[in-house]
Amino acid sequence: MYISEVFNGKSQKTNVSSVDFTETYDVIVCGLGTAGSMAALMSSENGLKVLGIESFNCVGGTTTIGGIQTHYFGCPGGRYTEIDDKVSEFQRLYTRNQIESRKFVVESLIDETDGEILYEFSVIGVYIDGNEVKGVKAITPQGIADYGCRVIMDCTGDAYVAHMAGCDSHLGRALDGLTQPYSMVSSTRNKMWVGHTNRDFGRVDQYDDEALSKALIFSRSYNMEEERNSNQLMIHMPLIGVREGRHIVCEETVTMQSILDGKKTATPMFYSYADFDKHGWDNTFDGETLGDWCIGSNLNAYNATVPVPYRSVIPKSLDGLLIPCRALDVDRDVASCVRMVVDMKKLGEVGADIAALAIKHNCRLRDIPYYELSEMLKTSGCLDDAYDRGFRIDGTKNWDGTPLVNRSVKFTDDLSAISDMLGTLSPGEAIWSSRLLGEKAVTTLKKLLASDNENARKHAAFALANVGNLSGEDVLISTVIERDATQLQDCRKNNQRRGSMAVYWLGRLKSAKAVDALCEFLTNPRENERPELYEKDSSGTWYVIKGFNNRYFQFMINTVMALIRIGEAHEEWRAKISSAFKTAFLDGSFYDRITDRPKQSSEGNMILNMQNVAERYCRRWGH
Amino acid sequence: MGFDVIVLGATFLGAGIAEALGDRCLMIDRRPQAGYEFINSLKFGHRFDKPLKTEAARSLLEDFKQNGAFEGDRICLFECAPHFYSLLLDKNVLLNTEIISVEHNDDGFTVTTHGVSGYRVHKAKTVIDTRSLPDAATEKYLNFIVNTDKGATLPDRLDTEKFGYECDTVVKCRVNMSDGYQTARKKVFDIVTTLEGFKVAMVADEFEYTFKNEIPKSETGITLFPSQSYANPLLAYDAGVILGGEL
Numbered sequence: 001m002y003i004s005e006v007f008n009g010k011s012q013k014t015n016v017s018s019v020d021f022t023e024t025y026d027v028i029v030c031g032l033g034t035a036g037s038m039a040a041l042m043s044s045e046n047g048l049k050v051l052g053i054e055s056f057n058c059v060g061g062t063t064t065i066g067g068i069q070t071h072y073f074g075c076p077g078g079r080y081t082e083i084d085d086k087v088s089e090f091q092r093l094y095t096r097n098q099i100e101s102r103k104f105v106v107e108s109l110i111d112e113t114d115g116e117i118l119y120e121f122s123v124i125g126v127y128i129d130g131n132e133v134k135g136v137k138a139i140t141p142q143g144i145a146d147y148g149c150r151v152i153m154d155c156t157g158d159a160y161v162a163h164m165a166g167c168d169s170h171l172g173r174a175l176d177g178l179t180q181p182y183s184m185v186s187s188t189r190n191k192m193w194v195g196h197t198n199r200d201f202g203r204v205d206q207y208d209d210e211a212l213s214k215a216l217i218f219s220r221s222y223n224m225e226e227e228r229n230s231n232q233l234m235i236h237m238p239l240i241g242v243r244e245g246r247h248i249v250c251e252e253t254v255t256m257q258s259i260l261d262g263k264k265t266a267t268p269m270f271y272s273y274a275d276f277d278k279h280g281w282d283n284t285f286d287g288e289t290l291g292d293w294c295i296g297s298n299l300n301a302y303n304a305t306v307p308v309p310y311r312s313v314i315p316k317s318l319d320g321l322l323i324p325c326r327a328l329d330v331d332r333d334v335a336s337c338v339r340m341v342v343d344m345k346k347l348g349e350v351g352a353d354i355a356a357l358a359i360k361h362n363c364r365l366r367d368i369p370y371y372e373l374s375e376m377l378k379t380s381g382c383l384d385d386a387y388d389r390g391f392r393i394d395g396t397k398n399w400d401g402t403p404l405v406n407r408s409v410k411f412t413d414d415l416s417a418i419s420d421m422l423g424t425l426s427p428g429e430a431i432w433s434s435r436l437l438g439e440k441a442v443t444t445l446k447k448l449l450a451s452d453n454e455n456a457r458k459h460a461a462f463a464l465a466n467v468g469n470l471s472g473e474d475v476l477i478s479t480v481i482e483r484d485a486t487q488l489q490d491c492r493k494n495n496q497r498r499g500s501m502a503v504y505w506l507g508r509l510k511s512a513k514a515v516d517a518l519c520e521f522l523t524n525p526r527e528n529e530r531p532e533l534y535e536k537d538s539s540g541t542w543y544v545i546k547g548f549n550n551r552y553f554q555f556m557i558n559t560v561m562a563l564i565r566i567g568e569a570h571e572e573w574r575a576k577i578s579s580a581f582k583t584a585f586l587d588g589s590f591y592d593r594i595t596d597r598p599k600q601s602s603e604g605n606m607i608l609n610m611q612n613v614a615e616r617y618c619r620r621w622g623h
Numbered sequence: 624m625g626f627d628v629i630v631l632g633a634t635f636l637g638a639g640i641a642e643a644l645g646d647r648c649l650m651i652d653r654r655p656q657a658g659y660e661f662i663n664s665l666k667f668g669h670r671f672d673k674p675l676k677t678e679a680a681r682s683l684l685e686d687f688k689q690n691g692a693f694e695g696d697r698i699c700l701f702e703c704a705p706h707f708y709s710l711l712l713d714k715n716v717l718l719n720t721e722i723i724s725v726e727h728n729d730d731g732f733t734v735t736t737h738g739v740s741g742y743r744v745h746k747a748k749t750v751i752d753t754r755s756l757p758d759a760a761t762e763k764y765l766n767f768i769v770n771t772d773k774g775a776t777l778p779d780r781l782d783t784e785k786f787g788y789e790c791d792t793v794v795k796c797r798v799n800m801s802d803g804y805q806t807a808r809k810k811v812f813d814i815v816t817t818l819e820g821f822k823v824a825m826v827a828d829e830f831e832y833t834f835k836n837e838i839p840k841s842e843t844g845i846t847l848f849p850s851q852s853y854a855n856p857l858l859a860y861d862a863g864v865i866l867g868g869e870l
Contacts, residue, residue: 006741055653057804057828065828095823097768103826104812107805119804120653122721124737139721139737160739187825189788194824209738213718216655221708223690234701236661238655238828260756364825387780 003137004165005020005125009129011166019127021148025051025116026353028149030123033061034341035325036155037106038080038348043153044115045079046356051147052110054136056238057119058103059110063159063341065236067185067196069098073274073303073394074342077381079349082111096194097187103160126165128151132210133165133320139155145559151355151365152321155348158206158245159327167315173286173332176613178203179244180279180336182603184219184618188231197227198241200279202605206242216240218600221480226546243279243339247330248323251311251366254408256289264388265309267370269350269377271387272306281550282606283623284504285613290333295504296466297431301491302409303392306330306337310350310373311366319364322352332409346382353377396494404492411436418463419456422448428490434463446471458484465505476502477514480521483530483555500554507562510569514562519580522559528552528593547596548603556594557610564617571621578623581614626715628870629734631725632754633657633716634850638707639863640751641714642679644870649715649745651722651736652754656828658707659756660851661859664870665705665766665793667698667786668855677868680861683710687857691787699787700856707856710741727844749870752841753850753863757800759839760832760849764795765807767815767826775820791824795831 002013026048027039037059040052051507052059062068083106091101110117118140125137127146135148154161171444172179185198199222203250204215251266256276276290283294294300312329313322314544323329324347326339355378377383391409398404411433412418418441421430434441441463448460449472460480461472479502486498490513501523530548560581567577584590590611597603626649629636632654641648656663671693675681683706687693690702722737731748757763769777770790777783782795796814798807808826815823834852841847848866853859 008743056655058808069663095810097824100823100826104808107808111805117805122653122737124721124723124742139723144723158739164741189824192770192790192822194826207739209717209720209740209743212739213720215715216718217657217708217716220656221705221712223702223705233700233705234825236656236704238663240655415733 001124001127002026002133003127003128005237006164011164013166016127019135019146019148022145023051024135024148025049026149026190026359027051027151027153028053028147029134029153029155030161031061031154031156031325032059033155033157033325034344035348036061036062036153037110038083038345039153039324039351040115040117040157041083041106041110041113042079042349042352043355044110044113044301046352048356048359050115051149052115053116053121053123054117054119055122055138057554059106059117060099060102061239062241062344064099064103065237065424066239066241067099067187067198068241068341069196070371071341072277074340074385075273075386075387076342077387078346078377079271079382080345081381098382099447123161124165126161126269128165128318131317131319133318136161138183150320150359153351153355154321154323154327155351156324159243159248159323162248162315162321162323162327162573163246165318165321167321168249168251168315171246172244175285175287176609178609179332181605182215182243183241183279184222185237185241186224186228187234188224188228190231194234195231195293196237197224199224199227200602202602203599204242206245232424243284244332246327247332248315248327250323250329251314251316252309253329253331254306254308254312254334254338255331259304259306259334260289260293264307267309267311267374267491268307268383269310269373270308270343270346270382271384272308272340272343273303273387273389274337274340275301275303276333279600280606281553282557282610287333290510291504292435292466292508293432295496296462296501296508297435298428298488298490298496298501299432300570301395301493302428302605303394304337305387305391306334307388308338308343310341310354310370313347313351313354314366319366322351322354322365324348349380349382350377352559386472398492399489399495413437413440415441419444419448422459422463423451423453423456423533425455425486425489427455427462427488431463433473435466441467442469442471445469451474458502462505463503465509468509470509470511473506473509473513473618476509476511477517479505480514480517497551498552500558503555503558507558507565509568510566512566512573513572515566515573515576518559518563519576522556523561523580523583525593526591545603549594553594555605560610560614567617567621574621575623578618578621581618585614625746627747628749628751628867629732629745631722631750631752631845632660633711633718634660634755634860635707635751636848636850636853636854636863636866637751638710638714639679639860640867640870641716642706642710643864643867646715648867649717649747651717651720651734651745653719653721655719657711657716657718658704658856659829659837661856662700662707663827664831664851664852665825665827666831667700668688670854671698671857673854673858675857675861677861677864679864680857683860684857685706693789697785697787701787719822724816725843725845749846751846751848751866753848754830755830755849756847757832759829759847759852760800760834762833763798763800763802764831765798765804765811765827766793766795766831767811768793768824769815769821770824771820771822773820777818777821812823
């Protein structure tokens with residue numbers, strides 16, 4: 001047996017002869033947040049002997065001390081619904097919001113089912129024998145204690161326990177290693193009503209003590225004046241909203257590409273459902289798959305169904321450990337769709353059921369009979385094939401405030417229909433349909449390049465780029481040169497501007513021909529003074545952030561990314577591109593042209609990161 | 624890296640010490656918050672008329688006044704919290720960090736912590752513990768805020784305090800020293816379910832303690848100064864600035 005601990009960020013193993021566990025459980029749930037509180041309660045309901053360990057002093061995590069009381073999309077159904085009903089009923093009778101009622105109701109239910117909760121305990125080591133976890137070492141208010149178990153559920157969200165145990169993981173985006181911005185929620189008051197408001201701050205490395213502490217302090221130093229209107233500030237919530245962390249390498253993984261390709265797992269535990277809910281405005285740095293969908297095809301607010309395999313919570317390298325939380329094995333693109341409150345509650349249920357089955361059959365977690373798990377999940381409603389609905393548009397209001405027509409989305413192979421759609425200001429589905437058709441669409445799209453219809457001509461160039469075809473390159477360049485500010489209309493929010501999309505596709509095509517136009521755009525210090533482009537709020541579909549010229553920023557950051565892609569492909573252009581980067585970012589004036597917000601703000605953070613990334617490529621290219 | 628002083632507890636008193644010592648001081652706390660011993664425990668304090676001895680504390684008082692802490696005859700610190708956090712922006716602070724052990728040796732102190740990056744070791748000449756250590760306490764409360772939109776009145780048997788928001792009342796729920804948060808919350812809702820016309824707006828995130836007149840000395844050589852033993856956060860901060868200046 002050995003103990004696996006983390007020293008200065010690195011997992012380290014030390015042999016131990018034997019451990020005298022204070023108590024031994026069937027299941028230890030580490031972290032009693034949104035997923036963990038459900039995992040502990042439902043394990044206890046499943047008849048298992050359960051210990052829940054929580055470093056704070058209540059259950060619920062994001063849904064209590066994180067201040068998030070509602071949920072964004074997701075599919076209903078599962079054992080959590082009955083618990084939520086009890087929370088709502090208790091709130092109706094006794095509390096002004098769900099936070100206090102959830103804390104009390106859920107911990108009372110765990111208590112009633114003989115589950116044990118230890119607050120203000122933190123796991124600091126994992127005992128492992130061979131390939132199997134055996135228990136945890138914890139720091140408690142009374143000192144150090146060891147607890148044994150058959151199954152550990154790492155519900156910490158950030159996979160602290162799995163990392164401690166030495167599991168492999170992946171984190172952040174390829175370009176710069178960053179994750180999504182964090183937010184902080186504050187409770188506010190308006191007479192009797194206790195509400196909550198939130199704000200996105202900059203990125204944080206939540207695995208760095210100093211960085212996390214600075215983020216905690218910086219976000220709380222804001223008084224949320226913009227967000228709370230005239231409401232009174234009550235309190236900043238104890239938990240900041242970290243949206244993205246490590247993902248543990250498990251038996252099965254889900255990628256955004258597999259979802260876009262229509263590939264499905266044979267062993268789903270539930271269906272996630274949302275748009276690829278990116279936070280931050282630098283999505284062009286998020287990679288090609290997400291970029292092609294969200295920026296290049298303007299489909300960012302389209303919802304996707306993600307069948308989530310149960311084996312995505314079972315780590316490859318160790319037995320007896322489950323990851324039924326945000327850190328399950330999905331790639332970061334699809335993670336933004338599989339991290340909703342409802343998903344986390346369902347993960348708690350799945351974790352409880354997998355543990356119960358492994359103990360019942362006395363088998364490894366990866367060997368449980370899936371048919372039994374699926375029966376349990378179908379009985380509760382957690383797994384409901386009626387929600388395997390592919391892509392959809394859902395919501396209440398469209399980009400212009402009119403009622404949104406909710407509908408299923410089917411990409412088409414009808415070239416005539418594609419041509420028609422490309423001639424409108426909602427060409428997104430046609431651009432993506434063309435990608436799915438590939439070469440079959442090229443002839444039709446090329447014909448459209450000569451069309452009198454400006455929409456058809458430009459959108460056909462986007463569609464051609466989406467199948468990797470350069471025929472529309474000149475149209476794309478002219479769209480950039482004329483700074484086409486037309487805002488498309490596919491989505492209920494955050495529709496792209498056509499000029500910015502053209503910049504994106506020129507980068508994806510690695511168009512050397514576009515370098516002059518892109519460099520001219522980037523280095524012009526008066527570029528932001530074009531009122532028709534950057535000052536006018538054309539449709540209100542983008543969130544307006546006071547003091548942040550997001551329209552200009554979108555053009556600029558797409559240009560930086562495009563030039564990086566071109567420079568990576570064409571060595572001979574690196575000197576010119578590097579020179580443009582240096583000119584553009586030589587002094588701080590570029591920052592002031594985009595925002596007057598603080599450098600530690602989410603927006604400031606993204607602007608400075610754009611500069612850092614550009615400078616990094618200059619160095620990499622030897623300039 | 625060595626510090627002159629390591630402060631245990633990101634408290635008002637700890638912040639005062641850090642204000643006086645700057646980079647020579649490191650503050651460590653297991654909680655993700657600071658100033659919780661007053662703000663998050665809903666102990667807004669009294670004796671605000673007592674003169675403050677340091678310029679730093681008087682400046683914080685002015686900030687508090689400008690943010691509505693003393694409107695009318697009631698006190699509310701909620702709007703003041705961001706100003707308190709601002710004081711910590713340029714300080715050495717580790718939140719979310721467990722204190723595993725503190726060892727006194729010939730060179731001073733070795734403090735082992737466990738945070739998001741695992742175990743770390745810090746050294747200092749002096750360690751000051753500003754946390755609300757139950758050993759030094761005499762009473763323990765889990766406070767909560769109730770309000771009514773029905774014109775109801777609270778029973779006299781309850782220990783209550785009015786504060787900044789007109790319709791709100793802080794109810795002090797005394798619990799046993801051995802009670803944890805789960806048991807304490809149960810006691811809170813045992814009270815709440817008997818109240819007619821009131822609902823809970825918030826339950827404190829932290830216990831409020833009252834302390835013995837004389838704080839016991841630590842056997843390990845750590846100086847004990849529970850921040851919450853002061854009548855209000857400004858007095859605690861003031862005391863911290865003075866203490867830091869003497870080190």
